Amino acid sequence: MINTYQIIQKDPEPLIRRLHNHAQNHNSDYYYQIRSQHDLDDRVEIAARFIYLNKTCYNGLWRVNSKGEFNVPIGSYKNPTICQPEVLRACHAALQRVDVRLRDFRKLDAGEDDFIYFDPPYHPLDETSFTSYAKNGFDSRDQEGLRDICLKLDKRGAKVMVSNSDTRLIRDLYRSKDFKIEEVKAPRLVNCKADKRGAVGELIITTY
């Protein structure tokens, strides 16, 4: 994802050309052929594959196996929008004043006058919920570590916002005078059960 943002930031045109190519060739065999390319070197190719799979896979889901290989089957879209040149060019313009980096959240350094929004892997609503964003996952100790970082940044004078699912663990972690918890209904597309794909309860947690 971060590679994709960096490629769009630098120059979206080679990416747009590659995506046009994916769009022209798109069919089931082609999808599985691109899906199996786990060892690409070229960063534009990697970004194009990321967007192509995201636009054509089942429910736009990102899931990997234990080897870290993307393994979502093809979705049933009649006419998926694979290449949106104007959207990519608009993103390119918007990203010109942005510093896009891949970092562990624990390494974040911020202080007074900073606003930080964390959008972490969500804590599962139940055991069958989809949570594996990465091959090593994001467990309750990571959730606790994130809460501790929020407290640290708050003490340094930063303003912090976190979104997460509305679960007992998350409510317990942030139940303190340092945080304000607000419930919101957020639309969710990524769920295998259509009846659970509607609005779900989420929490917006702030230090201010």
Ligand SMILES: C[S@@+](CC[C@H](N)C(=O)[O-])C[C@H]1O[C@@H](n2cnc3c(N)ncnc32)[C@H](O)[C@@H]1O
């Ligand atoms: C809910 S998604 C965020 C999606 C993003 N806001 C967007 O709009 O595309 C959670 C992200 O946290 C990343 N992540 C997992 N562990 C992390 C860690 N230790 N430090 C930083 N990011 C992490 C995952 O790779 C995933 O991309």
